[in-house]
Every structure is written in structure tokens, then in C-alpha cells.
Amino acid sequence: MDWSALRLSLELAGWTLVLLLPVGILIGRWLARTEFRGRPLLQAICALPLVLPPTVVGYYLLTFMGARSPVGGLIDAWFGLSLVFSFPGLVLASLLVNLPFAILPVQRAFEAVSQELHDAAACCGMSPWRVFARVELPLAWPGVLSAAVLTFGHTLGEFGVVLMVGGNIPGETRTLSIAIFDRVQAFDPAAAGRMAALLLLISLVTVALGYGALDRRARRGAGQS
Amino acid sequence: MLSVSLQHDRPGLALDFDLPPGQLSAIVGPSGSGKTSVLRALAGLLRTRSARISLEGDIWADTNTGIFQPAHLRPVGFVGQKYALFPHMSAIENVSAALLHLPGVERKRQAQACLDAVGIAGLAARSPSALSGGQCQRVAMARALVRKPRLLLLDEPFSALDRSTRKRLHVELKRLQANLGMTVVLVTHDLDEAAQLSQTLCLLRRGRVLQHGLTSEVLRRPASVEAARLMDFSNLVQAQWIGADHKGVSLRWGEVVLRAAVGPLSKPGVPVSWTIRSSDVFLVKDGHPDESSLGVLVHARVTEVISMGDSVLATVLVQGSGGEPLRMRLRPGAVRRHGVHVGRRLRIAIHPKAVIVLA
Numbered sequence: 001m002d003w004s005a006l007r008l009s010l011e012l013a014g015w016t017l018v019l020l021l022p023v024g025i026l027i028g029r030w031l032a033r034t035e036f037r038g039r040p041l042l043q044a045i046c047a048l049p050l051v052l053p054p055t056v057v058g059y060y061l062l063t064f065m066g067a068r069s070p071v072g073g074l075i076d077a078w079f080g081l082s083l084v085f086s087f088p089g090l091v092l093a094s095l096l097v098n099l100p101f102a103i104l105p106v107q108r109a110f111e112a113v114s115q116e117l118h119d120a121a122a123c124c125g126m127s128p129w130r131v132f133a134r135v136e137l138p139l140a141w142p143g144v145l146s147a148a149v150l151t152f153g154h155t156l157g158e159f160g161v162v163l164m165v166g167g168n169i170p171g172e173t174r175t176l177s178i179a180i181f182d183r184v185q186a187f188d189p190a191a192a193g194r195m196a197a198l199l200l201l202i203s204l205v206t207v208a209l210g211y212g213a214l215d216r217r218a219r220r221g222a223g224q225s
Numbered sequence: 226m227l228s229v230s231l232q233h234d235r236p237g238l239a240l241d242f243d244l245p246p247g248q249l250s251a252i253v254g255p256s257g258s259g260k261t262s263v264l265r266a267l268a269g270l271l272r273t274r275s276a277r278i279s280l281e282g283d284i285w286a287d288t289n290t291g292i293f294q295p296a297h298l299r300p301v302g303f304v305g306q307k308y309a310l311f312p313h314m315s316a317i318e319n320v321s322a323a324l325l326h327l328p329g330v331e332r333k334r335q336a337q338a339c340l341d342a343v344g345i346a347g348l349a350a351r352s353p354s355a356l357s358g359g360q361c362q363r364v365a366m367a368r369a370l371v372r373k374p375r376l377l378l379l380d381e382p383f384s385a386l387d388r389s390t391r392k393r394l395h396v397e398l399k400r401l402q403a404n405l406g407m408t409v410v411l412v413t414h415d416l417d418e419a420a421q422l423s424q425t426l427c428l429l430r431r432g433r434v435l436q437h438g439l440t441s442e443v444l445r446r447p448a449s450v451e452a453a454r455l456m457d458f459s460n461l462v463q464a465q466w467i468g469a470d471h472k473g474v475s476l477r478w479g480e481v482v483l484r485a486a487v488g489p490l491s492k493p494g495v496p497v498s499w500t501i502r503s504s505d506v507f508l509v510k511d512g513h514p515d516e517s518s519l520g521v522l523v524h525a526r527v528t529e530v531i532s533m534g535d536s537v538l539a540t541v542l543v544q545g546s547g548g549e550p551l552r553m554r555l556r557p558g559a560v561r562r563h564g565v566h567v568g569r570r571l572r573i574a575i576h577p578k579a580v581i582v583l584a
Contacts, residue, residue: 119270120305120365123378124323139312203226
């Protein structure tokens with residue numbers, strides 16, 4: 001069992017969740033409540049990682065994050081940080097790849113909060129921030145929870161982009177899914193099997209906990225009625 | 226005084242009216258007339274292209290000076306058609322949500338007192354999904370009133386309720402308004418509801434004010450053909466203006482000369498429309514002792530009789546009128562006494578005070 005790969009996978013999923021969820025909430029809410037000209041294009045960009053092959057996403061990330069690229073060069077010059085084949089680069093790639101998982105459920109959940117509720121909250125004297133915190137966010141919470149579960153679970157299992165951007169450096173970029181691939185390549189099916197079972201278990205528990213929380217919330221809502 | 230002047234493109238609004246303070250005023254119009262948009266503009270939920278809204282001197286919106294108070298800063302209470310109770314909060318939490326500027330204990334005390342006032346103190350812990358339509362309406366009303374607003378806005382709040390609940394809540398609204406003495410604006414498409422509840426009435430159509438004034442006056446005398454149509458005056462008839470004297474206006478309707486007690490000045494021969502309530506067209510028995518006091522008497526033939534519960538709607542063709550039918554609303558007893566049936570010839574009276582000449 002490659003415990004460092006497990007730790008790295010959990011760290012990557014944790015960082016992605018912590019950094020991406022607030023962004024997902026803000027962008028999802030913005031897309032749900034604001035009409036503007038470029039909205040379809042922005043929605044398409046956010047959803048693109050769902051339909052593009054991971055190799056294509058990985059190729060462009062490599063191109064833009066490499067030390068010879070303008071972006072990669074600037075980051076290297078300012079922070080002394082190489083994004084390619086490093087954990088920070090992996091986190092950045094993971095943030096981009098998981099955009100649709102963090103935004104789409106949140107956007108749908110905010111869209112389901114009716115204009116009437118908004119108006120009622122404003123006429124109760126609530127400022128726009130209070131309307132968001134007291135009315136919108138609690139009602140959109142199932143969508144936020146789904147986004148969190150999907151983002152965490154998807155990052156745990158991400159393979160293609162991680163391999164393209166991070167390669168296979170033990171302790172630095174070798175996540176559990178890369179380690180499984182590595183063991184299969186090395187004709188070590190027993191180790192690959194153990195790690196695959198562990199990843200399966202963690203993913204199952206993550207998704208089951210998410211569904212459980214949604215069920216509890218639904219039961220609490222029904223219990224009040 | 227609530228002064229309102231609004232211009233907007235989508236939805237189209239071009240209106241200007243004043244509503245008296247401390248009274249219940251109704252804005253009535255068909256679907257798409259812009260009445261809900263007016264209410265949203267009053268609440269600060271709709272920012273119109275041009276606006277001037279003030280309540281007793283306090284300006285809430287004025288595009289000329291760039292003033293616009295958003296909804297959360299206006300002292301308004303709002304009850305919408307669907308009540309819009311926050312589904313994740315109990316009844317008392319819904320009411321407390323309008324008092325977030327107060328400390329928690331005081332918030333709860335005032336919210337409970339307000340639920341008491343609207344008669345649902347025992348339902349404070351219930352979720353909106355466990356309340357009936359009438360109970361939801363009361364919670365929404367408590368939430369709107371708990372902040373002691375200076376202006377209460379009601380957007381068809383009774384439309385989704387059954388008849389008996391609606392009647393009960395009408396009485397309670399009148400009582401609340403009388404006790405609190407606040408300015409209330411009720412939007413409705415139901416003229417009967419507006420007639421029962423409001424002191425002032427504003428008729429709206431396609432974003433414009435058709436007529437505006439005391440409810441009793443507006444309902445009695447529509448000022449235009451459109452207003453008459455909106456108020457369901459079924460008799461809308463074309464005639465020619467003949468002349469005017471100290472007793473009123475004379476009109477020629479085919480060969481029949483009608484008198485109207487009040488009417489606009491015009492030139493002889495100019496076409497005008499006139500109307501009369503179906504309940505103001507009377508049957509006259511031969512040998513009536515004082516026929517001259519009944520107004521213009523004409524002969525008519527019944528073409529249709531429809532029973533409508535406690536009244537009968539009869540359509541008649543007036544002899545010499547030029548073919549436009551008149552509708553009469555009769556009591557069943559009168560129908561029996563006069564033997565009203567299709568083909569029957571009758572004498573009817575059209576009193577000058579009942580004839581309304583339209584602009």
C-alpha cells in the first residue's frame with residue numbers, strides 16, 4: 001500500500017474542496033441570478049472539463065503552466081514556484097478540472113430559490129448580504145453539499161489530468177489513482193487491487209455521507225410539516 | 226399622501242396618481258395591466274426608467290435627483306400572491322426574519338405578539354408546508370406588519386383562497402387597517418373585492434391609469450369606454466350628441482331620444498358612447514301612475530333570457546334604436562310578474578340619472 005499516495009490524494013481533494021467551494025458558490029450564485037450577454041459562453045467554459053478528454057485539458061495546462069510559457073514564467077519569476085510536475089500545479093489543475101462539479105449543482109440550487117422569496121426577504125428589511133446568508137444559502141444548501149461531494153470524490157479519482165500535469169513523482173505528485181496505474185504497469189496486481197479497493201471504499205463513504213446528509217435534511221424538513 | 230409617478234419600458238408604464246394616507250386604496254386591472262409592477266416599484270423591487278415616489282413628503286425614489294431607496298430601506302410591508310414564506314423557517318421564524326435589527330429575545334416577543342394579533346398564536350412552531358392557505362396568508366400578513374410599516378402593499382393576497390376564508394380575511398383586513406390606520410395599497414383583478422375593501426380606486430390598463438378616485442364614484446360612473454369595459458358594464462352603445470341644457474345632455478340613439486343627467490359638451494351629430502348598468506334598466510307596467518318620473522320609456526322585444534342564480538339576465542332589442550341590444554338584470558319575481566320570455570314585447574324605462582355618457 002502506497003500511504004504517501006493516499007495522503008497526497010486526500011490533501012489534493014481537501015485543498016481543491018476548500019479553495020473551489022467558495023468560488024463555486026459565488027460563480028454559481030452569480031450565474032443563477034444575473035442576466036448578461038456572455039452568460040452562455042461563460043457557462044460553456046465552466047462546463048468544458050466535463051466534455052473534453054483529460055489529455056486535452058492536461059495538454060493545455062502543461063502548455064500554459066510550463067516555465068517557458070508567459071503564465072508559468074511569471075509565477076516562477078515572482079514566487080520561485082514551478083507549476084509543472086509539482087503539488088501546487090496539481091492543485092491548480094484540479095481546481096480548473098473540477099469547476100463544473102463545484103458550479104453546476106450550486107447554480108441549479110440558487111436558480112430554484114424563487115424571485116418571490118427574494119422580494120419577500122428584501123421587504124423584510126434584509127440587505128442583499130443578509131438575503132444571501134439567511135434565505136438563499138440555507139435553501140441552496142443541498143446543491144452546495146452535492147457540489148462538495150462531487151468535487152471531493154472526483155478529485156480523489158482524477159487520473160488523466162494529474163498524470164499529464166504532475167507526472168508520477170512519489171510524495172509530490174503520485175496520487176492514489178496514479179499509484180494504482182503504476183502498480184498495474186509494474187505487474188503488481190495485489191498492490192493495485194488493495195489500493196483500488198481503498199479508493200473505492202473512500203469514494204463510496206464520501207458519496208454515502210453526502211446522500212445521508214441530504215436525506216437527514218429532507219427528513220428534518222418533512223418532520224417540521 | 227402617497228404620490229406616484231412612473232415611466233418604464235418593459236413592462237410599459239406611464240402613470241401618475243396620488244393615494245390618500247391612512248386609507249386602503251385598490252389598484253385594479255386585467256392581467257398584464259402593470260399593477261404588480263406598480264406595487265414592485267412602490268416596494269423598491271423594480272427600478273423604473275423614470276420615477277418619483279413619495280409618502281407624506283419623504284421621497285423614496287426620484288430619478289431627477291438620483292434618489293432611489295432599495296426595498297430593504299423602505300418602511301413597507303409586502304404580501305404577495307403566493308405569500309413567499311421562507312420554507313426553511315417556522316411561522317415565528319418567518320415573522321422574526323423581519324426584525325433582524327432587534328436582539329433575539331425582543332424579536333421573538335414581538336413576532337409572537339404579532340402572530341397573536343392575526344389569530345394564529347398556536348401555530349408559531351409550524352413549518353409553512355404544514356399550514357393551510359389561510360394560515361400562510363396570516364403569517365405573511367404578520368411578517369409584513371411586525372415592522373410597523375408606513376405602507377402595506379398587498380398583491381392579490383386573497384386570490385388563492387377559498388370563498389369563505391377570503392370573506393373572513395376581508396373583514397380582518399378592514400379591522401386591521403382601521404386599527405392601525407396605515408396606508409394600504411391592494412392590487413387585485415377582482416372589482417368586487419376592491420369595491421368591498423377600498424376607499425379609493427385606481428383603474429389600470431396597459432400601464433396607464435384609466436380612472437382614479439373614490440371607489441364608490443368610480444364604480445358608479447365609468448369615465449371612458451375602456452373603464453366601462455373593465456368594470457363589466459355590458460351595455461356599451463353608440464349614439465349621437467344632440468344638445469345640452471340645464472337638465473343635462475340629449476342623445477339620439479337611432480330614432481330614440483335619450484336624456485343623460487350629466488354628460489360632456491359636444492357638437493350636434495358627433496358620435497358618443499353611452500352605457501347603463503344592466504340593473505338600472507327597468508320594466509314598466511302599462512298604466513303606471515307616474516310614468517313621467519321614470520325617464521324615457523321605450524318598447525322592446527326580448528331576444529334572450531338566461532337565469533343566473535338569484536337574478537335573470539334578459540337581452541332586449543329596443544324599438545327604433547338601430548339594432549344594438551340592451552341587457553337587463555331582473556329579479557326572478559319581476560320576470561314572473563311581467564311574463565318575460567323570448568319574443569315577449571315589453572315597455573322599459575331608461576332614467577337620465579342612469580345614463581352615463583362616456584368620453
